[in-house]
Amino acid sequence: MIRHIHIVNYALIDKTDLELEKGFTIITGETGAGKSILLGAIGLTLGQRADASAIMDKDKKCIVEITYDVAGYHLRQWFEDNDLDYDDEVVVRRELNADGKSRSFINDTPVNNKVLKEFGSFLIDVHSQHQSLLIGQPEYQLEILDAFCGNQSLLKEYRMKYASRQSLLSELEQVKRQAREAEQEEDYLKFQFNQLDEANLREGEQQELEDELAVLNHAETIKSVFSEATYALTESDAPVIQTLKGIRNRIAALDEVVKEATDYGQRLHSVIVELEDIADEAERVAERVEYNPGRVDVINDRLGVMYDLLHKHKVERTEDLIALKDTLRERLKGIQSFSTRVEELDTRIAALEAEMEVLARKIHAARVDSEGKLREEMQGLLVGLGIKHASFKVGIVPVEHFTPTGKDEVTFLFSANKNQEPGELSKVASGGEISRLMLSLKYILSRTKQLPVIIFDEIDTGVSGEIAHRMAAMMKEMAARMQVISISHLPQIAAAGDSHFKVYKEDDHAGTISRIRRLTEEERVTEIAGMISGSVVSEAALENARLLREQF
Numbered sequence: 001m002i003r004h005i006h007i008v009n010y011a012l013i014d015k016t017d018l019e020l021e022k023g024f025t026i027i028t029g030e031t032g033a034g035k036s037i038l039l040g041a042i043g044l045t046l047g048q049r050a051d052a053s054a055i056m057d058k059d060k061k062c063i064v065e066i067t068y069d070v071a072g073y074h075l076r077q078w079f080e081d082n083d084l085d086y087d088d089e090v091v092v093r094r095e096l097n098a099d100g101k102s103r104s105f106i107n108d109t110p111v112n113n114k115v116l117k118e119f120g121s122f123l124i125d126v127h128s129q130h131q132s133l134l135i136g137q138p139e140y141q142l143e144i145l146d147a148f149c150g151n152q153s154l155l156k157e158y159r160m161k162y163a164s165r166q167s168l169l170s171e172l173e174q175v176k177r178q179a180r181e182a183e184q185e186e187d188y189l190k191f192q193f194n195q196l197d198e199a200n201l202r203e204g205e206q207q208e209l210e211d212e213l214a215v216l217n218h219a220e221t222i223k224s225v226f227s228e229a230t231y232a233l234t235e236s237d238a239p240v241i242q243t244l245k246g247i248r249n250r251i252a253a254l255d256e257v258v259k260e261a262t263d264y265g266q267r268l269h270s271v272i273v274e275l276e277d278i279a280d281e282a283e284r285v286a287e288r289v290e291y292n293p294g295r296v297d298v299i300n301d302r303l304g305v306m307y308d309l310l311h312k313h314k315v316e317r318t319e320d321l322i323a324l325k326d327t328l329r330e331r332l333k334g335i336q337s338f339s340t341r342v343e344e345l346d347t348r349i350a351a352l353e354a355e356m357e358v359l360a361r362k363i364h365a366a367r368v369d370s371e372g373k374l375r376e377e378m379q380g381l382l383v384g385l386g387i388k389h390a391s392f393k394v395g396i397v398p399v400e401h402f403t404p405t406g407k408d409e410v411t412f413l414f415s416a417n418k419n420q421e422p423g424e425l426s427k428v429a430s431g432g433e434i435s436r437l438m439l440s441l442k443y444i445l446s447r448t449k450q451l452p453v454i455i456f457d458e459i460d461t462g463v464s465g466e467i468a469h470r471m472a473a474m475m476k477e478m479a480a481r482m483q484v485i486s487i488s489h490l491p492q493i494a495a496a497g498d499s500h501f502k503v504y505k506e507d508d509h510a511g512t513i514s515r516i517r518r519l520t521e522e523e524r525v526t527e528i529a530g531m532i533s534g535s536v537v538s539e540a541a542l543e544n545a546r547l548l549r550e551q552f
Helices: 035-045 076-081 113-123 129-134 138-149 152-199 205-217 219-234 240-252 261-288 293-313 318-384 431-445 465-478 491-496 521-533 539-551
Strands: 002-010 013-019 024-029 062-069 089-096 102-106 109-111 124-127 391-403 406-415 453-457 483-487 499-508 511-518
Touching: 002 035, 013 035, 013 511, 024 035, 024 491, 035 062, 035 089, 035 124, 035 453, 035 483, 076 113, 089 113, 102 113, 109 113, 124 431, 138 152, 138 318, 138 406, 138 431, 152 293, 152 318, 205 219, 205 293, 219 240, 219 261, 240 261, 293 318, 318 391, 318 406, 318 431, 431 453, 431 465, 465 483, 465 491, 491 521, 491 539, 499 521, 521 539
Parallel strands: 024 483, 024 499, 124 453, 453 483
Antiparallel strands: 002 013, 002 062, 062 089, 089 102, 102 109, 391 406, 499 511
């Protein structure tokens, strides 16, 4: 419930503080006195749009602060989930600057507008002219029916699965789109892969072939050079090796005379051995190297394949082509895996939908089971509120597709006239009838929906007499279960309140400002009498006001 309201520098309110109590609180005042301003200020703390034009003094910031008692409403977990300090007394503050920027706080911790709205939804139901229009919307009607039949836990579970299904459907569409795009290039990728696969490339092959081709293309020169080397070393008229052997032998004869002779002889021996090896190898090379036109053609053809692929794929080495082939293989696997992924997602979606179907049937059954009870209660209340031939029905039509709230379409049907078939509420109900319909629904829901505060903004528009008295009694009864605040022009409703505040205007040196104050019992009688008789309060009006107060 609301304990305290503190407003500074908002519209025509310079500063006001209201201490509220449990039960039924009445707010009255002449048209234009500032009752709607009070609602607008409260709306700021509920996350409604902040309008800088509502600031009275542009040199100061606007502050609206509401203190709630939330003991017993099981909000501790919500506070923990949002990293907020919990206390049974919660202070919500909204600050607005002239530049349009605003800040919000819960227990002095800054919060964003989403958190502010969510917190407000747990605490206050503001019934205004705008909400009267909501009653004609199927979504709102469905929300009312579900609150009445206690579907909250089933709907919470269903909505979690619905959200998961929507996420999977989005992912499935993305995978299918990627698959379509991949399929368009699959043939080309296969062609590229097959071409590389058929080439059967291996690392180092290109260099090996280029080296072999170079040898084959110079075979005659190679053979000639190595043959000449062998001839000069071993077979000429003065073979180099034989000549060096003679020199070595002659130096060896000087071992006893020249001390360096032994060293020279060993070194010449090493040279002779090395030259003999060179001669042997040169002879083998000369014998091995033969020009082979057929082999040259084979190598050129193989290199031609490699060069074409290198040019086509704009790379420099066959190793790059091998890496490309591996990449293409993985991309093709990825394309083929799309179908597997689609099947997996289809399976998961089907499993979720099976679970959702079970929940949707339970939700539907609860709605159907409760429809008759809601119909009977609504018709009884509406008759009591002066709609003698009221007929109220809830149309529940199953649909094939899943919606965020199950598989039903719900429509409230209403008729105020005898023997008239009920029609869509938004099309057949007058303004006064909609007000009575809304009050009846709020009255019923107040028994099933745990909400600390409900504010009625002139829900009594268009009614009077005994009907107004009955409305007052209903709000009084609701106030036994929750804090009820009613902005009203009717004396019958004003008389039913446990406390009564009056909004009025007064002028000071700065201009016109709105004031609000709590009335004493005597002042209440006078205020109610004025609502009965107008500006001139007669003794008869005062007596009527006292009688009205005694009835409550």
